[in-house]
Amino acid sequence: MIAPTDIPSRTNPQETFVLNLGPQHPAAHGVLRIKMTMDGEYVTRAEPIPGYIHRMHEKMGENRTWTQFLPNTGRIDYLSALHYNHAFVGAVERAARIEVPPRAEYIRVITSELNRISSHLVWWSAYLLDLGGFTPLLYAFADREKILDLLEAITGSRLTYCYFRFGGLCNDIDDAFIQGTRAFVAQMRPRLKMYRDLVTDNIILRKRLEGIGPISAELCRKYGATGPVLRGAGIAYDVRKVEPYSVYSQLDFHIPVFPEGDSMARYRVRMAEMEQSLRIIEQALDKLPAGPVMGKVPRVLRLPAGDYCYAVEAARGRHMVRVVSDNKDIPYRVKLRTPSFSNLSLYEEASKGMMLPDALALLGSLDLVIPDIDR
Amino acid sequence: MSFLTAEPVRLLLALVCIMAFVGLNAAYLVLAERKGAGRFQRRPGPNEAGYGGWLQPVADVAKLLSKQLIVPPGTDTILFRLAPLMVISPAMMCLAVIPFSQTLVARNINVGLLMVFSFGSINVMAIMLSGWASRNKYAIISAARVVSQNVAYEIPMLLVVITLLMVTGTMDLNEIVRQQAGWFWHWNLFKVWVNPLMPVTFVIFFICMLAETNRAPFDMAEAESELVAGVFTEYAGMGFGVFFMAEYANIVLGCSLGTVLFLGGWQSPFGLWPGVVWFLLKLYALIFTVIWVRWTFPRTQFYNLLNLSWKILIPISLFTLLLSSAMIKLF
Numbered sequence: 001m002i003a004p005t006d007i008p009s010r011t012n013p014q015e016t017f018v019l020n021l022g023p024q025h026p027a028a029h030g031v032l033r034i035k036m037t038m039d040g041e042y043v044t045r046a047e048p049i050p051g052y053i054h055r056m057h058e059k060m061g062e063n064r065t066w067t068q069f070l071p072n073t074g075r076i077d078y079l080s081a082l083h084y085n086h087a088f089v090g091a092v093e094r095a096a097r098i099e100v101p102p103r104a105e106y107i108r109v110i111t112s113e114l115n116r117i118s119s120h121l122v123w124w125s126a127y128l129l130d131l132g133g134f135t136p137l138l139y140a141f142a143d144r145e146k147i148l149d150l151l152e153a154i155t156g157s158r159l160t161y162c163y164f165r166f167g168g169l170c171n172d173i174d175d176a177f178i179q180g181t182r183a184f185v186a187q188m189r190p191r192l193k194m195y196r197d198l199v200t201d202n203i204i205l206r207k208r209l210e211g212i213g214p215i216s217a218e219l220c221r222k223y224g225a226t227g228p229v230l231r232g233a234g235i236a237y238d239v240r241k242v243e244p245y246s247v248y249s250q251l252d253f254h255i256p257v258f259p260e261g262d263s264m265a266r267y268r269v270r271m272a273e274m275e276q277s278l279r280i281i282e283q284a285l286d287k288l289p290a291g292p293v294m295g296k297v298p299r300v301l302r303l304p305a306g307d308y309c310y311a312v313e314a315a316r317g318r319h320m321v322r323v324v325s326d327n328k329d330i331p332y333r334v335k336l337r338t339p340s341f342s343n344l345s346l347y348e349e350a351s352k353g354m355m356l357p358d359a360l361a362l363l364g365s366l367d368l369v370i371p372d373i374d375r
Numbered sequence: 376m377s378f379l380t381a382e383p384v385r386l387l388l389a390l391v392c393i394m395a396f397v398g399l400n401a402a403y404l405v406l407a408e409r410k411g412a413g414r415f416q417r418r419p420g421p422n423e424a425g426y427g428g429w430l431q432p433v434a435d436v437a438k439l440l441s442k443q444l445i446v447p448p449g450t451d452t453i454l455f456r457l458a459p460l461m462v463i464s465p466a467m468m469c470l471a472v473i474p475f476s477q478t479l480v481a482r483n484i485n486v487g488l489l490m491v492f493s494f495g496s497i498n499v500m501a502i503m504l505s506g507w508a509s510r511n512k513y514a515i516i517s518a519a520r521v522v523s524q525n526v527a528y529e530i531p532m533l534l535v536v537i538t539l540l541m542v543t544g545t546m547d548l549n550e551i552v553r554q555q556a557g558w559f560w561h562w563n564l565f566k567v568w569v570n571p572l573m574p575v576t577f578v579i580f581f582i583c584m585l586a587e588t589n590r591a592p593f594d595m596a597e598a599e600s601e602l603v604a605g606v607f608t609e610y611a612g613m614g615f616g617v618f619f620m621a622e623y624a625n626i627v628l629g630c631s632l633g634t635v636l637f638l639g640g641w642q643s644p645f646g647l648w649p650g651v652v653w654f655l656l657k658l659y660a661l662i663f664t665v666i667w668v669r670w671t672f673p674r675t676q677f678y679n680l681l682n683l684s685w686k687i688l689i690p691i692s693l694f695t696l697l698l699s700s701a702m703i704k705l706f
Contacts, residue, residue, distance in 0.1 A: 019512050027600045041516060041677070130600045132591060132674025138416035204592055208676045356516070357601050357676055 015039060019356075023052045027130050027360045030370030034347075036359070043359045046351045048344050054374040061323075061334030066092055066166070066301050069334065073321075074160040076336060077372035079122055082108075082115040083314035085164040087321040088334075090245060091310035092166050095303040095325060104168035104293040105247045110181065110284045111151060111163060112312075113277040117188070118147040119315035120270045123367045127267070128199065130364040131208055136199055143191055150180050166301065168294035178285060185278050192275060200271060209264035213362030215350050216261055223346035227317025227339050228273065229366060232266035234259030239313035251283050263365040270367070302329055316340050316367055340372035389481030393470045397463075400627050401620035402432035408666050415670040442612030450609065451508040458505030459610070459617035465494040465501075466624035473631045474549040476641045476650035487548040488536065491632060495587070498625060499525040502589075502596060505618075506606040517605030520595040520677060525587060527684040532583035534692035535576045538699050539636055542569050552640030562639035570699035572691075577637045579692050581664075584629035586680070588622060591669035593680055600674075630661035 022033035031052035037045040057076055061069045073088045074081035086108060093100060125140035148158045154173050155163040163169060199205060215225070217233040230237050238255040240248040256272030258265035303325035311320040317339025324333035343366045351359045406421065406428065413420025421428040446452055472487035474480040484490065499522060506518025542563065543551045555562050564577050589596040597605040607618050634640055634657040641650030675683070 017512060026603060038512075041519075128673060132594065132598070132600060133672065134412070135416050135670050138418060142417065202672065204675050204679075205673050207679050208673065355677065357598070357674075360601055 016044060021046075027363065028370070029126055029364075029368065032344075032368065032370045032373070034363075036356075038356070041356050043351055043354050043356060046348055046359060048347055050341075050344070050370070050373045052374070053371050055371070057375045058334050058336055061331050063330060065329050066303065066331060069331070070165075071160075071162045074157075074162050075371065076338065076375045077314060077316065077319070077340065077369045078160055079119040079369055080115050080315035081159065081161040082112045082163060083312050083319060085161060086112060086246070087310050087312045087314075087319050088323075089164040089166055090312065091308050091321040091323045092301070092303065094310055095306065095308040095323065096166070096298075096301060098167045098297055099295045100168055101292050101295050102247070102289045103172075103291045104295070106284050106288045107169055107173055107293065108164060109246055109248065109251070110173075110281050110288075111155070111161075113280045113284075114147050114151060114181070114184075115161070116277050116315045117274050118144045118151075120274050121147075123270060123315075124195070127364040127367075128205075130360060131205065133199070133205070136195070139191075139195075143188060146180075146184050150177060150184065153177060153180075165294065165297075167297040168292070172293045178288075181281060181285060185282055188278055189275070192271065192278075196271065200267070206264065208357075208361060209262065209267055209365070210260075211262050211264075212358045213263045213350060213354065213365060214261045215266075215346065219346055219350060223349075224342040225317070225339075225346050226342065227314070227367075228266050228269040229317065229343050229346075231255060231257050232269045232365075233261040234265075237318075239311050239318050243311060245310070245312060247284070248280075250287070251280050253280050253283075263361050266365045266367075300329060302327055303331075311337075314339060316369065316372065317343060336375055338372045338375055340366075340368045340370075341375075344368055344373055386482060390467070390471060393467055393481060397467055397470065397624045397627065398620065401623040402436060404623045404626070404662065405435065405619070406432050407662075408669075411663070411666045412670045415667075436616070439613050439616040444614055445609075445611040447509070447511075447609050449510050451510070454504050454508035455609075456614075458501050458508060459614050459621070461501035461504065462498060462621040463617050463624060465497040466621055466628050469494045469628050470624075470631070472548055473628070473635065474552055474640060475654050477549070477553075479651055480549060483547070483549050485545070485547040485550075488540070488546040488551075488636075491548075491628070492533065492536070495625075495628070496529065498587075498621075502606050505610070509606065509609040511609050513602040513604070513608050514606045517596050517598065517602045517608075520598075521589065521606065524589075524593065524595050524677075524680060527681050528583045528586040528688075531579055531684060531688035531692040532587065534689065534696050535580045535583070536636070538570065538576055538692070538696045539563060541696075541699050541703055542566065548635050548640075552635055552642060555639040555642050557642075559639065559644040562637065562642070564637040564639075570695060570702055572695045572698060575691065576695050577633070579688050579695075580633060580637065581661075582683075582688065584633060585665065585668065586684070588625040588629055588665075590622075590626065590665055592672040592675045594669075594674060595677055595680065598674065626662060626665055627658070630658050630665065633661055634658050 016037050016039045019036040019038050021036055022028040023031040033049040033052060035047045035049055036043050057072050060072055070088065073084040076084050121140040121144045125137035128136045152158045154171055154177050155161045215229060215233050217235050220230045220233050226237060234257060236255045236257045241255055253276045256269050256276065258268050305325055305327040307324050309320055309322045311318055319339055320337035322335040323331050326332045347363065351362055410420040421431040424430040424434045446455055469491045471481040472484055472490055502521045503518045506514040543554055545551060564573060566573050586593040597607065607615050610618060634654060638657045641654040643650065643653045
């Protein structure tokens with residue numbers, strides 16, 4: 001129904017209308033609602049309205065023990081659950097000064113990078129679906145299936161992992177996992193080349209993405225956007241390099257950076273990151289030391305009073321957990337700094353004056369996971 | 376049985392046959408499309424209903440028929456109900472002049488080509504009406520897109536067809552096919568001695584046909600990841616079903632026109648098998664290409680779509696028009 005608009009607009013208000021994109025819209029990939037003030041097909045203002053899937057994860061952190069909050073972390077950004085595991089576990093380990101055995105750290109890196117590839121594959125397929133290309137979805141999901149099978153065998157779940165523990169891992173990896181991962185790395189490389197030849201170099205796709213939705217480094221800084229959005233704007237900011245955690249400092253990989261700042265740059269960053277993740281996995285498998293996967297952890301975990309942070313590079317950008325302890329067995333405060341929220345917040349400014357399909361191409365290129373925004 | 380030979384009765388029977396042809400084609404092309412998409416995407420496609428999924432169209436139609444026809448409040452009720460009919464009937468009318476074989480043609484009129492294009496243009500208006508009558512924002516955006524898209528692509532298509540008309544000198548579709556008798560290099564597609572750009576004109580025709588039928592990569596009308604379902608957003612049950620049928624009817628029409636104009640229609644390349652077999656072979660080869668394109672390419676951007684028409688296709692087709700008129704004058 002066409003209702004008269006009550007949103008003040010810079011142009012003649014009688015010529016604009018409000019388009020409620022979502023909370024149930026195919027391009028929103030979840031329950032994101034964007035209130036778009038449209039002038040014909042041009043977006044004059046796009047106001048994101050999150051909150052439809054808010055589950056109070058931060059508040060839940062305040063009324064359960066440190067250990068009990070761990071499964072929650074896998075449900076914030078369900079596509080890169082292991083990174084979120086890692087950030088919370090890392091914060092607690094930093095606070096309680098728990099030593100993590102090196103084998104566990106290597107396995108954390110391997111599984112995290114597998115998780116990053118699977119997350120990027122989901123983004124890639126869903127993004128092409130946004131752009132009207134149906135077929136890549138099935139190919140990407142066939143690849144992702146292999147990752148899920150590998151991770152299922154060792155973590156016990158396929159999506160919302162809760163694999164890391166304070167001081168290590170709940171389960172060691174076996175030879176089947178190592179061989180399966182090596183086989184996956186070997187077959188993923190030609191697949192990535194095929195995706196580049198068939199999809200990335202397609203003229204229709206290039207025309208749809210090149211120069212569309214420019215996001216400058218300044219804009220990223222203003223809204224705190226991180227991850228591929230920032231690296232697509234030409235800034236080589238990656239938590240794995242800037243403040244190395246786990247064993248990333250011992251591994252050789254580089255951070256793909258594309259200075260153009262358009263949707264294609266963000267696209268290329270993610271495609272290149274998958275290749276880098278494969279490199280990391282290979283090296284980590286080669287270097288994998290023997291030993292236990294669980295360190296010494298007190299039976300009842302009481303963190304010394306204080307304020308602790310731990311940041312990881314999740315698939316969508318910098319994810320930071322800040323925990324405040326008052327020396328009880330439940331946290332005083334759990335603050336989650338999630339990348340999707342910051343990445344979404346620049347959308348209103350970045351999408352101004354774009355045409356609707358371009359605005360949606362920009363939205364997709366931010367790689368939003370809605371529960372990560374609302375958490 | 377003398378009444379069967381009476382012209383009105385014959386025409387009526389022919390039209391009933393065309394309706395059955397369109398209906399069956401729509402039903403089974405949906406299945407072919409889904410099966411084809413399955414093959415492209417390394418999955419089996421629908422395979423539960425009947426042997427290998429052959430009864431899937433029956434199930435689809437039963438589902439659509441059993442759904443409530445919702446006319447949302449605030450819509451223009453008459454136009455809303457009328458639009459699906461206005462989309463499908465012109466496509467059926469056009470098929471009346473398509474020669475499936477030398478004799479298998481409902482009504483052989485000597486301005487068949489003109490009739491196809493005049494009826495074919497109603498499609499745009501009907502889609503626009505459905506978008507307008509829905510009083511839905513997505514539908515109206517989509518309707519506006521469809522109008523500019525179809526107007527933009529009608530021009531190069533007509534220019535290409537005019538080029539062809541200068542070569543053939545007739546609008547009688549059966550006559551056009553008859554002129555292409557002989558081997559495959561007698562087909563208009565390969566008549567490079569008449570106009571060296573003949574294959575290019577066919578490519579332009581095919582692209583325009585994709586755009587006119589609102590097929591991917593030019594599916595601006597539906598654009599489900601942007602406009603939910605475009606003009607069809609408010610249609611439920613068989614209202615949507617008729618739009619869907621019309622899409623396939625238009626594909627069949629466009630591809631049969633391509634077959635008749637460029638691929639020699641019912642002419643056999645080497646004198647084997649009756650003409651209707653060859654016509655259908657060529658027709659379904661073209662339809663397969665349409666399906667293939669849809670599952671291979673992403674959607675174009677709307678202004679790129681218009682740029683393609685106004686900046687590339689129209690100049691090229693104008694050039695071919697001038698070229699063939701010059702060559703006809705010279706040789």
